[in-house]
Amino acid sequence: MRIVDLIDKKKQGNELSKDEINYFISSLVNNRLQDYQTSAWLMAVWLRGMSAEETANLTEAMINSGEKIDFGETGRQIFDKHSTGGVGDKVTITLIPLLAAAGIPIAKLSGKGLGHTGGTIDKLESIPNFSCRLTIEELTKQVKEIGVAIGQQTGNLTPADGILYSLRDVTATIDSMPLIASSVVSKKIAAGAGHIILDVKYGSGAFMKTPQDAVELAKLMVSIGKHLNKSIIAVVTSMEEPLGRAVGNSLEIIESIEFLKGNIIKGDIAELTYDFALLALMQTGKFIDEKTAADYLKELIHTGKALEKFKELIIAQGGNAEVINDYSKFPQAQYKIEVKSETNGYVKRIDAYKTAYGCKLLGAGRDKKK
Numbered sequence: 001m002r003i004v005d006l007i008d009k010k011k012q013g014n015e016l017s018k019d020e021i022n023y024f025i026s027s028l029v030n031n032r033l034q035d036y037q038t039s040a041w042l043m044a045v046w047l048r049g050m051s052a053e054e055t056a057n058l059t060e061a062m063i064n065s066g067e068k069i070d071f072g073e074t075g076r077q078i079f080d081k082h083s084t085g086g087v088g089d090k091v092t093i094t095l096i097p098l099l100a101a102a103g104i105p106i107a108k109l110s111g112k113g114l115g116h117t118g119g120t121i122d123k124l125e126s127i128p129n130f131s132c133r134l135t136i137e138e139l140t141k142q143v144k145e146i147g148v149a150i151g152q153q154t155g156n157l158t159p160a161d162g163i164l165y166s167l168r169d170v171t172a173t174i175d176s177m178p179l180i181a182s183s184v185v186s187k188k189i190a191a192g193a194g195h196i197i198l199d200v201k202y203g204s205g206a207f208m209k210t211p212q213d214a215v216e217l218a219k220l221m222v223s224i225g226k227h228l229n230k231s232i233i234a235v236v237t238s239m240e241e242p243l244g245r246a247v248g249n250s251l252e253i254i255e256s257i258e259f260l261k262g263n264i265i266k267g268d269i270a271e272l273t274y275d276f277a278l279l280a281l282m283q284t285g286k287f288i289d290e291k292t293a294a295d296y297l298k299e300l301i302h303t304g305k306a307l308e309k310f311k312e313l314i315i316a317q318g319g320n321a322e323v324i325n326d327y328s329k330f331p332q333a334q335y336k337i338e339v340k341s342e343t344n345g346y347v348k349r350i351d352a353y354k355t356a357y358g359c360k361l362l363g364a365g366r367d368k369k370k
């Protein structure tokens with residue numbers, strides 16, 4: 001098999017066989033590909049797409065490209081939630097401590113910002129010294145000890161996604177259904193999750209611009225789950241406007257802390273966090289009655305247990321937990337400009353994409369492969 005033939009086959013719009021996909025991924029992770037070959041293949045996939053079967057085979061090859069975490073019996077309990085990418089989307093950061101405080105074990109593999117969208121890792125790593133670079137042993141140990149860990153694709157977990165993800169980020173090949181679906185699902189399954197909820201975004205700030213495309217992507221990911229014998233729930237939500245009030249790495253952590261302190265009780269962040277948490281409590285079988293589950297979640301916020309869990313997570317991953325009570329410990333912007341309205345009125349709409357693009361220009365994302 002020759003890589004150039006595989007690129008050409010995809011470029012012509014033909015389906016790659018399972019063997020061809022396995023060969024491509026194994027060449028990728030064994031350093032037998034040049035970045036320009038991988039980039040050409042990514043662009044061919046972006047232009048020609050992939051069938052559901054090809055996408056499932058790609059996902060499987062990506063999972064098998066590295067080690068997999070096996071939590072044994074507890075594995076079935078492990079929960080993970082992933083968003084396909086948005087602007088101001090800090091719901092992972094509000095949800096994870098809340099669910100961990102509810103006793104649901106969470107092992108999460110997150111991503112860095114991709115294209116214009118923010119990444120959970122970039123946000124968390126704005127906490128001084130916080131690191132998502134956990135080895136598989138560290139991740140597993142931390143989940144056993146404190147019930148929650150957030151890692152990234154370093155080490156040998158889905159190394160294929162690590163390489164493809166950083167190349168997609170700089171070659172305009174992000175917004176492709178098979179590439180998003182395989183990237184998201186491979187990470188979740190390799191990290192050992194037994195319960196997976198996917199938040200599939202549509203709108204100006206999302207990779208899928210229309211609800212129809214988001215539904216198609218959601219169905220594709222659920223079908224990959226079926227193919228690989230995993231139960232995946234996908235929820236389609238709007239990303240027309242930034243979520244919450246803050247966009248930017250440390251600003252979003254501050255907003256999340258405010259939620260965990262019980263200071264944000266209304267609006268999209270609170271709604272989405274409680275909705276996903278409720279879904280997770282039902283999916284994992286922790287509660288069968290929604291009303292009792294909803295009261296329980298509110299209780300975890302009011303008693304400070306969710307915030308306490310977030311503090312534990314920060315400390316376990318080397319971060320400075322003083323940020324929780326002292327926001328000046330976060331890195332500060334060199335320049336700040338306050339823009340005051342000169343007339344009375346209200347903001348009708350904030351374009352998510354333009355806001356994110358502005359953040360990227362200010363340094364929140366990457367222009368080179370990293």
Ligand code: URA
Pocket residue numbers: 083084085111114179180181183184187
């Ligand atoms: N999140 C991921 O992990 N991968 C994608 O491709 C998009 C969002």
